[in-house]
Amino acid sequence: MIISLKELAEQIGAELTSGGSAEVCCVSPIAAAMAGDVTFIADKKHLRSLVDSSAAAVITSEKMDNIAMPQLIVGNVQKGLIAAIEVFAPALQRPQAGIDKTAVVADSAKISDTASVGPYCVIDAGVEIGANTVVSSFCRIGQNSVIGDNSRIDANVVIYHNCKIGSNVIIQANTTIGSTGFGYYFIDGAHRLIPHNGGVLIEDFVEIGANTCIDRAKFGQTVIGAGTKIDNLVQIAHNVQIGKCCLIAGKVGIAGSAVIGDGVVLAGGAGVGDNRRVGDGAVICANSIALSDVDAGSVVSGMPAVNLKVFQRTVIHSRRLPEYVKQIKELTKRIESLESSKDNKR
Amino acid sequence: MIISLKELAEQIGAELTSGGSAEVCCVSPIAAAMAGDVTFIADKKHLRSLVDSSAAAVITSEKMDNIAMPQLIVGNVQKGLIAAIEVFAPALQRPQAGIDKTAVVADSAKISDTASVGPYCVIDAGVEIGANTVVSSFCRIGQNSVIGDNSRIDANVVIYHNCKIGSNVIIQANTTIGSTGFGYYFIDGAHRLIPHNGGVLIEDFVEIGANTCIDRAKFGQTVIGAGTKIDNLVQIAHNVQIGKCCLIAGKVGIAGSAVIGDGVVLAGGAGVGDNRRVGDGAVICANSIALSDVDAGSVVSGMPAVNLKVFQRTVIHSRRLPEYVKQIKELTKRIESLESSKDNKR
């Protein structure tokens, strides 16, 4: 797809400084931008690279005097960038509304006329699917589960029974929602599964990556709060309660009944112990495991996770241990020498 | 679903202290129980909360004098609780026995008349499926694999060829059994896959979560012992041997040819190095990695994992390192002072 800079400026609501007739074909970061590409500057530290860039134009929130290339001036670079990327999105056929003839849909399921249920889906009794929602292929939607409007359920997603998925939700391929959690009692010499009568509640604007698992609750619901985003290969155990607008990166694991506040960030591979509470706005760094509660607004790291500064100090001092050990040995010698000289004086 | 306390007591075999005509609708933990809910007390530390609870009744193994609400007295709280939860399980249609007309089943497959093979399953040549076993939808069962009686294979599970799944086994959605393991030789400048002629043996009463992987063996079989329970997103590599009645929590990884005893607990995110042995009844704590063998009955933590007490002591002392370093500096000064005073006396 090729359009003129003038057209692009109009489509993303930008003020264009020059070069309106130049043609552009895609958006690229500065380091990769070639002639014909539109780039963007979100951080002034990249200014020098921008000067050397052969990009056709730059999206910026401030007019820059020392830059020769045409500038697309927008109120918010990130917003302008997203708009520009959308302009150049690859052309794809949209799934058609309606139920594919190969889908197996229970009589009692209620599917909006504007929803799309793709080939080889199995939709069980009592399921409801809202307006404009797209269910891809090979999805199994269990009994009485409900999906809101404008949501997207990708291929091979399994949603068990009695789950409630909101509107504007995205669930990517091979993800499992509503599996039975890992809860056993050891009775009469065997582990006996605690039945999970509860469900899963995924609120509006939640987005979930691929091959992720969210277990149903034993009692009540496992809850993912509105606007929270979850990456690939994440494990969310039974009865976990996650607040709004959290970011939960790849390979995170959250153990049973943990309570995560609003706006929490769990970096890649982080973990939260069962029944732990993580306060609003807290950050758990990559591969760090909260075995105790985490205060709101704090940043923790390590296993077990502690305040990031404590962790960093511990790491630095640990690496220097051989040096400290040498110092202790040296001090010991010096003390021995002092002691022997004292003895000699006696 | 609403029943009287009297009916509930009968169904779970409990002795009811009072209030038989009261109606109850579900089981809830003390902290969440509302009027009309049945709760339970498994640990006396929750007694105070119970006194304040508005629950309709409590399941207990001992009659409590200071509790006003009706009591359901059972021999074993956990057993009684499981029975009560089952009474209130959501009403779901059971899959019908028989092979769905959309399933693709090889002529040579032997499927019990009482088994259920759901829509869009593909069952390959030589497969056997036992009595009352339910295979959901979009499952691929590879050539010559065998599944016992009363087992449940959920949606999108893939079982490769020559795997043996026992009776009373549960495998949840999107799990993969019998994939080829990660075994390569570097020959003539390229990694060459070692063919995996072996299979997987999953014994009776094993339960496996969602999106978990169990690789087939290079030689012989990868074995999961009877009664072992495995959570979501677990990686079990080729030729691993797992004993009976183990608990393997989410995100655990067990490397090739490791041997795990009976009754072992691997907490969330734990790992076992290749060819390592973990003795009966050992516990590997959350996110801890056994790079050496683990003695039977021991509890280990850390990376690399060591005895839990050693780990805890190491963590505590590591956090105090800045203090120790200060002490060393102070001692150095005091020694210097002693040395200089000694010199002065000379």
Place this chain on the structure above:
Amino acid sequence: MIISLKELAEQIGAELTSGGSAEVCCVSPIAAAMAGDVTFIADKKHLRSLVDSSAAAVITSEKMDNIAMPQLIVGNVQKGLIAAIEVFAPALQRPQAGIDKTAVVADSAKISDTASVGPYCVIDAGVEIGANTVVSSFCRIGQNSVIGDNSRIDANVVIYHNCKIGSNVIIQANTTIGSTGFGYYFIDGAHRLIPHNGGVLIEDFVEIGANTCIDRAKFGQTVIGAGTKIDNLVQIAHNVQIGKCCLIAGKVGIAGSAVIGDGVVLAGGAGVGDNRRVGDGAVICANSIALSDVDAGSVVSGMPAVNLKVFQRTVIHSRRLPEYVKQIKELTKRIESLESSKDNKR
């Protein structure tokens, strides 16, 4: 399958020392080999076990005088072993060339006459599938994605749109290729997804395990270099660039835009931080997390990962911390004693 040693020697191109008429049925490692099994010796440390073995024959690269059993002498043990294992591979029906009648294939898809598209696959518009490639069942291949020759896509694999998969590639069950990455901007109080116009490029001879995720790029392509092998449950984020002939074991996580060189080994559970560079031939040990760049050829461990020797030294010294603390206390006492004796003398 049973063949004579003579036949086996011919099939794997080995020189047989004796016993050509003996019949053998499989290959087994020394510790497990029973009568009728062929074993192999790749490392002389197993020589003693070999002497005691009841195996029918041994594959070796050097004739051994002190071994009574027939020897199959090959130029390269590993190559001979792979060949022998292949001889005894279980007999399985090969999928037939052609498109299964239940597959849903877009008119514009171009599928080689010799390719096999299994039951219940959905192949979207513009897809191309090369000669002899086998696509199993329940696979969704998104618009305009291309798969080369001789590749194998197992059951329930999802490949999103605009991905390019090379020749001689294997992708195992339940793996997801081309999911949208985890990239958000926080705008006007909500996390807004950055559209991912980029794709995924998987070069020739790449092999990928089960339940693994490779995200598409925001810009350009996420790249997996030729000959690289990836295990199960691995997370590869958007815009990651992986070189040739790497080994990436189970549960590894590579964060966005990281650049991995050629011949890199990432052991089980290892991780690489976003935008980090890992040089050619580097090794990141199990469960170790590279939060900074890793030099070519280096071996690192720990969280954060440092040189393996530094890590090991740190671990050893950390375990001894209680002892060091005791030493510091003792030194303090001895200094106090020296100081008091000095004071007494005044």
